[in-house]
Amino acid sequence: MEILKPAAAGTLESSDAQVTVEPGENGIELSLTSSVMNQYGRQIKATVLETLERLDVQNARVTVVDKGALDCTLKARVECAVLRSCGQSAENIPWGGAIR
Amino acid sequence: MKNAVGRDIPDFLLKDGREVYQGKNYMDGKYIRKASPRTRRCEKPRESKIVDSLAQALRDCGAKSGMTFSFHHHLRDGDFVVNMVMRAAIEELGLEDLTIAATSLGNAHDPIAAYIEQGKVVGIQTSGIRGRMGEVVSAGKLKTPAIIRSHGGRPRAIEGGEVHIDIAFIAAPTSDCVGNCRGVGGKSDCGSLGYAMSDARYADHVVVVTDCLVDFPNMPASVEAIDVDAVVVVDSIGNPKKIASSAARISQNPRDLMMAENVAKVIASTPYFKDGFSFQTGVGGPSLAANLFLEQYMDQRGIKMGWAIGGICGPMVELLKKGKVGKVIDVQDFDLDAVNSIHRTPGHYEMSASQYANPANKGAFVNKLDFVVLAALEVDTGFNVNVLTGSDGVLRGAPGGHPDTAAGSKVCIIVTPLTRGRMATVCEHVVTVTTPGDCVDVLVTDYGIAVNPLRPDLIECLDNAGIPHVSIESLKEKAYSLVGRPDDLEWEDKVVAVLEARDGTILDVVRKIKPYQPEG
Amino acid sequence: MIPRPKPERFRLRRTMMFMNAQKPGLIKDAYIYGCDSIMLDLEDAVAENQKDAARFSLYHALKSIDYGDTEVIVRINGLDTPHWQEDIRVCVAGGADGIRIAKCESAQDVKTVEEHVEKAEEEFGVEKGRTLLMAALESPRGILNAYEICCASDRLFGVAISGGDFRKCMQTKFQPDGVDMLAARGQMLIAARAAGVQCFDTVFTDLDDQEGFEAEVRQNKAMGFDGKSLINPKQIRLVHQIFAPTEKEVFQAEKIVRAYREQSKAGVGVFTVDGKMIDIAFIPGAERTLRLAKACGMYEGDLV
Numbered sequence: 025m026e027i028l029k030p031a032a033a034g035t036l037e038s039s040d041a042q043v044t045v046e047p048g049e050n051g052i053e054l055s056l057t058s059s060v061m062n063q064y065g066r067q068i069k070a071t072v073l074e075t076l077e078r079l080d081v082q083n084a085r086v087t088v089v090d091k092g093a094l095d096c097t098l099k100a101r102v103e104c105a106v107l108r109s110c111g112q113s114a115e116n117i118p119w120g121g122a123i124r
Numbered sequence: 125m126k127n128a129v130g131r132d133i134p135d136f137l138l139k140d141g142r143e144v145y146q147g148k149n150y151m152d153g154k155y156i157r158k159a160s161p162r163t164r165r166c167e168k169p170r171e172s173k174i175v176d177s178l179a180q181a182l183r184d185c186g187a188k189s190g191m192t193f194s195f196h197h198h199l200r201d202g203d204f205v206v207n208m209v210m211r212a213a214i215e216e217l218g219l220e221d222l223t224i225a226a227t228s229l230g231n232a233h234d235p236i237a238a239y240i241e242q243g244k245v246v247g248i249q250t251s252g253i254r255g256r257m258g259e260v261v262s263a264g265k266l267k268t269p270a271i272i273r274s275h276g277g278r279p280r281a282i283e284g285g286e287v288h289i290d291i292a293f294i295a296a297p298t299s300d301c302v303g304n305c306r307g308v309g310g311k312s313d314c315g316s317l318g319y320a321m322s323d324a325r326y327a328d329h330v331v332v333v334t335d336c337l338v339d340f341p342n343m344p345a346s347v348e349a350i351d352v353d354a355v356v357v358v359d360s361i362g363n364p365k366k367i368a369s370s371a372a373r374i375s376q377n378p379r380d381l382m383m384a385e386n387v388a389k390v391i392a393s394t395p396y397f398k399d400g401f402s403f404q405t406g407v408g409g410p411s412l413a414a415n416l417f418l419e420q421y422m423d424q425r426g427i428k429m430g431w432a433i434g435g436i437c438g439p440m441v442e443l444l445k446k447g448k449v450g451k452v453i454d455v456q457d458f459d460l461d462a463v464n465s466i467h468r469t470p471g472h473y474e475m476s477a478s479q480y481a482n483p484a485n486k487g488a489f490v491n492k493l494d495f496v497v498l499a500a501l502e503v504d505t506g507f508n509v510n511v512l513t514g515s516d517g518v519l520r521g522a523p524g525g526h527p528d529t530a531a532g533s534k535v536c537i538i539v540t541p542l543t544r545g546r547m548a549t550v551c552e553h554v555v556t557v558t559t560p561g562d563c564v565d566v567l568v569t570d571y572g573i574a575v576n577p578l579r580p581d582l583i584e585c586l587d588n589a590g591i592p593h594v595s596i597e598s599l600k601e602k603a604y605s606l607v608g609r610p611d612d613l614e615w616e617d618k619v620v621a622v623l624e625a626r627d628g629t630i631l632d633v634v635r636k637i638k639p640y641q642p643e644g
Numbered sequence: 645m646i647p648r649p650k651p652e653r654f655r656l657r658r659t660m661m662f663m664n665a666q667k668p669g670l671i672k673d674a675y676i677y678g679c680d681s682i683m684l685d686l687e688d689a690v691a692e693n694q695k696d697a698a699r700f701s702l703y704h705a706l707k708s709i710d711y712g713d714t715e716v717i718v719r720i721n722g723l724d725t726p727h728w729q730e731d732i733r734v735c736v737a738g739g740a741d742g743i744r745i746a747k748c749e750s751a752q753d754v755k756t757v758e759e760h761v762e763k764a765e766e767e768f769g770v771e772k773g774r775t776l777l778m779a780a781l782e783s784p785r786g787i788l789n790a791y792e793i794c795c796a797s798d799r800l801f802g803v804a805i806s807g808g809d810f811r812k813c814m815q816t817k818f819q820p821d822g823v824d825m826l827a828a829r830g831q832m833l834i835a836a837r838a839a840g841v842q843c844f845d846t847v848f849t850d851l852d853d854q855e856g857f858e859a860e861v862r863q864n865k866a867m868g869f870d871g872k873s874l875i876n877p878k879q880i881r882l883v884h885q886i887f888a889p890t891e892k893e894v895f896q897a898e899k900i901v902r903a904y905r906e907q908s909k910a911g912v913g914v915f916t917v918d919g920k921m922i923d924i925a926f927i928p929g930a931e932r933t934l935r936l937a938k939a940c941g942m943y944e945g946d947l948v
Contacts, residue, residue, distance in 0.1 A: 033697050034697070037669065038669060039545050039668045040668050054642070056642040060610075061639065061640050061642070062611075062614075063515055063516060063547070063610035066611055092544075093546065093668060094546060094607060094608075094708075095608060096701075096704035097701065099704050100697070100704045101700070104697045104700045107696070108696065113696040113697075114726075114730065115729070117699065117700075117734070119703055119737030119738070120768055123700070124707070378877035378878040381878065382677065571676060605710075606672070606673070
């Protein structure tokens with residue numbers, strides 16, 4: 025998927041994460057901050073990158089502000105932000121396909 | 125050298141007879157020599173000890189670089205006095221190499237972080253450390269490792285001469301002109317002054333700082349004029365709104381209530397729950413809410429609580445007024461209901477920190493305690509508790525009376541949600557051991573109850589009462605299945621804080637954390 | 645991935661607790677409070693511009709959280725919105741146990757949803773008929789059509805009344821004695837029983853009015869409801885207490901079921917227990933009592 029316009033999903037509430045995606049040209053440029061960085065930073069980064077890969081996003085600037093979200097929430101926020109940026113978040117979502 | 129809770133204590137700390145933690149009650153029966161302060165005689169009659177300023181009081185007490193100043197934390201997050209005194213000492217008198225020995229430190233003391241970074245403050249001895257100060261100490265900016273003690277460990281260390289206080293500063297809601305202090309009657313009331321008492325008796329010099337001068341004699345005095353060198357009157361010693369909340373409300377959070385109900389169930393299942401039992405609880409959500417459910421069980425069985433101790437707040441005062449608890453003995457007050465009750469409600473008494481929890485004296489209240497209900501940041505599968513460092517390895521808590529009450533009580537119950545956000549409260553190894561597992565008996569979480577295998581008698585009590593319980597390992601696995609298994613924290617060698625067990629042996633150390641860099 | 649067992653159409657549903665599907669902190673472990681069903685809400689709790697985000701949260705929650713024995717129902721947006729079709733797709737793909745149809749007014753509404761559910765089951769390779777349905781009646785039309793709604797689908801396990809919208813339509817407000825909805829509750833109950841499906845009462849929203857809540861739950865039980873929708877975990881315990889059978893009822897039910905099983909083996913159809921004539925008509929009720937008793941921790945035997 026190609027990131028067409030800036031989009032965001034999620035909140036800064038505890039247990040949530042706010043994910044912003046913007047068009048980019050140099051692969052995935054990830055900026056990550058987290059309230060649980062020392063224990064889960066590596067895993068959060070891996071989850072975000074895996075999710076982007078599943079969505080076939082190759083170039084994007086991605087900002088994640090994590091407030092202790094579980095993996096399932098991180099995935100949901102990344103997916104929603106990416107699909108919003110492509111204008112495809114409202115219907116015919118590939119549940120169980122690229123979204124899983 | 126490994127200690128009894130499996131923590132590796134570096135050899136350089138084990139000098140001058142200092143030992144590693146050996147297990148509960150290791151020091152029982154041993155002799156100590158009590159320290160005595162070197163104090164100045166006030167033989168000639170004086171009308172008043174009031175001096176113009178903190179700087180003047182410091183000079184009068186012979187303040188020099190390299191000294192240790194002590195403070196109490198009864199003004200909690202509203203305290204102005206620590207910052208005021210350190211500013212006068214460092215900026216007006218130009219002193220350096222100072223050590224702060226406080227009963228606790230909190231967010232109110234963020235400005236001290238700058239003095240640590242400038243190298244003016246080189247030592248910290250405290251129960252609690254939070255906010256900016258916790259961050260700079262964790263980052264290794266304090267010249268010597270911070271020494272963390274429990275509320276009972278501190279008076280033990282003072283009386284045993286391990287901490288020598290050059291000047292004690294007593295923040296006093298009221299004082300008379302010669303230094304008789306009380307925690308009530310002024311504009312910044314805090315109730316009990318229990319944590320200040322040992323400081324006043326064992327410091328070489330004592331300076332009272334008050335914002336409400338009252339007529340002589342200010343009686344009954346919590347800190348007595350016989351120990352006081354000087355009195356300084358300032359505009360304000362603290363922000364009353366942050367000293368005592370208007371009323372500690374019992375949580376309405378359904379998770380807290382569910383856990384609190386289980387705490388009360390566990391208590392009621394033991395043989396110690398009988399007329400005249402004794403009790404202490406924290407002010408955290410589920411701990412405080414346990415009061416509510418415990419009262420229902422007391423009514424059902426037709427029994428009353430004999431006495432309660434600890435930091436006190438409204439719900440306990442309420443029980444006293446209803447005649448459901450015989451006596452409340454109070455080392456600290458957390459809300460205005462408690463502040464307004466101490467010395468007034470019959471049966472509501474004040475006590476010193478030593479009387480409360482010092483393991484080296486001969487009559488600490490904690491040793492007569494039946495039940496204590498406590499919170500935790502982390503609990504590991506050995507029932508070791510951490511209330512000092514966050515799961516990220518940064519200092520942001522306080523042992524307080526936790527290790528003292530846990531060791532002294534017959535049943536110590538830890539109540540905590542299994543996870544907080546993405547942090548597993550029940551884990552494989554706590555970051556720092558602040559209360560050893562051999563002092564902890566029952567863990568109540570929102571996902572189940574676990575009993576320490578060291579207490580087969582309590583396991584039987586729960587079984588007989590039909591209270592389901594599981595192994596602490598299964599709770600840990602459940603926690604990790606929810607939030608994922610955390611990566612191990614990475615540390616540098618540098619020790620930033622030493623955690624003393626209540627008996628003075630070394631329980632654990634905190635090292636400088638190596639933060640995870642996602643870009644790296 | 646947490647495989648969930650095939651949903652049971654008629655199971656115990658004393659308490660159905662609403663949770664905002666968009667709040668990660670809430671949905672991750674709502675089951676610990678012990679409600680029978682949780683109802684993840686895509687409708688009123690989710691703002692119009694977050695409907696898409698809520699579906700992603702819901703999908704991953706359904707796929708990764710172990711809800712154990714707690715039933716997981718999703719309330720979808722009304723058929724008059726642009727959201728309901730995608731709501732159905734995500735529910736089926738995620739493996740929700742059931743779907744609550746908001747603002748249901750006719751048998752056709754149920755059939756429309758059923759059609760889309762069936763399509764989604766096919767699309768996502770889900771066993772046909774797995775996804776259950778329930779209908780929320782929120783208008784006078786819905787109440788008048790209650791019977792046809794109750795009979796509209798084999799997937800439909802029950803109907804619930806939704807007080808907020810219904811009271812507005814009726815130009816009334818909440819009354820402590822329940823008179824505002826008495827006729828509607830009664831009519832819906834009769835329809836549900838006639839059709840052989842379950843029937844659930846509306847939420848009680850004033851969390852501070854403990855007495856009012858208790859009175860309403862007692863009335864629910866007296867009228868014959870199967871359960872109630874809830875908005876807060878602290879309401880669960882009281883409903884379970886009030887819906888619990890008495891010890892005497894459990895004792896009696898156990899005797900009846902035991903006697904029936906022994907007698908029917910011997911070919912006897914009518915017999916007496918404690919001087920009372922008992923035949924097969926008593927058995928479903930007695931078994932229901934035992935199942936309820938088991939859920940309440942009052943019965944540990946093996947008859948149910």
